[in-house]
Amino acid sequence: MLALMQYYLSKDFTVFLARSAEEALEVLQREQLHAVVSDQNLGDGLMGVDLLKRVSELQPHAARILVTASQKLEDAQKAINEARVNHFLTKPFTEQELKNTVGQAVHNAALVAIRDKMVQELKEQLGLRPAKPAAGRSPPSSTRIKTVEPRAPDARGGANQSLIPESERLAFRDGLTGLYNHRYFQEALSAGLLSARRREQKLMLVLVDIDGFRRFNLSRGYAEGDKLLRRVAQLVTELMEDPVTHARSDNSSEIAARYDWDVFGVVLCNADVERARTYAEKLRKAVEELDFPEGTGGGQGEVTVSAAISVFPDPARSEQDLISFAEKALRASKLVGPNRVVIATQG
Incomplete structure (x- = not known):
């Protein structure tokens, strides 16, 4: 499944393939990602929710997509509460479903990056804090992906x-x-x-x-x-x-x-x-x-x-x-x- 997902997504995104949670964490340490896709069952007793929870800590703006065969409400609630997962791919899924889910997540992440950039620029103009790019991190790119979905800005404005x-x-x-x-x-x-x-x-x-x-x-x-x-x-x-x-x-x-x-x-x-x-x-x-x-x-x-x-x-x-x-x-x-x-x- 990994090879198939890489084949479909590499047409539109730069894909970093990780065959274990350890490899995924290594990628997270060296690359700035807009999205992370993880299967729920990673083998050796490791769960995708646990990996995505680490993603939310290391790169909170990276979107998180969980691939799962479960349709239980309690499983989804756990993923949302513990790993802040807001996108799910339920097996079996089609190529179009994969592309749509990842594409939407990367789009959302791009909006979050725009928002944060504008806030950072304003704070620098006001002298609130100096610009300090994260060490060892390349700037975000909307074409970079590992696996998917950040919190999106409120589209409405006006309210609250x-x-x-x-x-x-x-x-x-x-x-x-x-x-x-x-x-x-x-x-x-x-x-x-x-x-x-x-x-x-x-x-x-x-x-x-x-x-x-x-x-x-x-x-x-x-x-x-x-x-x-x-x-x-x-x-x-x-x-x-x-x-x-x-x-x-x-x-x-x-x-x-x-x-x-x-x-x-x-x-x-x-x-x-x-x-x-x-x-x-x-x-x-x-x-x-x-x-x-x-x-x-x-x-x-x-x-x-x-x-x-x-x-x-x-x-x-x-x-x-x-x-x-x-x-x-x-x-x-x-x-x-x-x-x-x-x-x-x-x-």
Whole structure:
């Protein structure tokens, strides 16, 4: 099984093969990894959970994937509690299941690396601590893997802001809305595209613009404008749910950010046009029905949004295409009229 996994994964990742827990620990000592995959039964009485627990201690940001034949809830709970395992591969699994699981884990790890880099840069700028790279460790690479799955950043922002460390908030959160800021959005979009290419999946970019926001600011005042931005940002994240089950998604591949002054950006990985359109229409309708200022009963219909959806890999082929096509579609839509959702076409 090891040789087969290496064959499938080496097409997209640099793979370090370890035939024992001892060899795996040697690799962990000399290489910086984004993911570690371990069978539950390692032989000689050793268990995969024990190895992954050591992984969580040595390289806490490395994703951890446990390969197991067990479907017992108590086994999964032990793996989650003791080794912080958040990805499982149940035997027998297909090549596609293996690639999807590892690909998602590496993508999550890349986002965590981006987050930590931004926090570290901010701390250095503020003089909180000097930059000290770990001795004997090479810098993280999204193409390096041993075995898989880090804790992903909260894709929502906005909620539970008091639980976010101040350094993290300053580094990649927008101060007004609590969503991710523009820089993190760009980094996450790049990571999402890399993952989508590897896994041959679609990626949707949704840009949401508050119609007539400048006029609203002038007539109501900037304080009310800030309240409106926060309220729309809240809706942007609340409505990021599965369109079939209507359950809130915890998938870190869904990133919501404040893209510009009155524009929000949403990245939906491994989603189709219908998923993006359903989300954008629900958001448009929710804003249209917004009673703002809240409690007045007379504000419905005063605030609206326009949204543009850009699709990778067709027609957009790159990050620049995704953004350019969405921005052009948004501008063209506003010339026709506000309060609508459009699909971006090439150019």
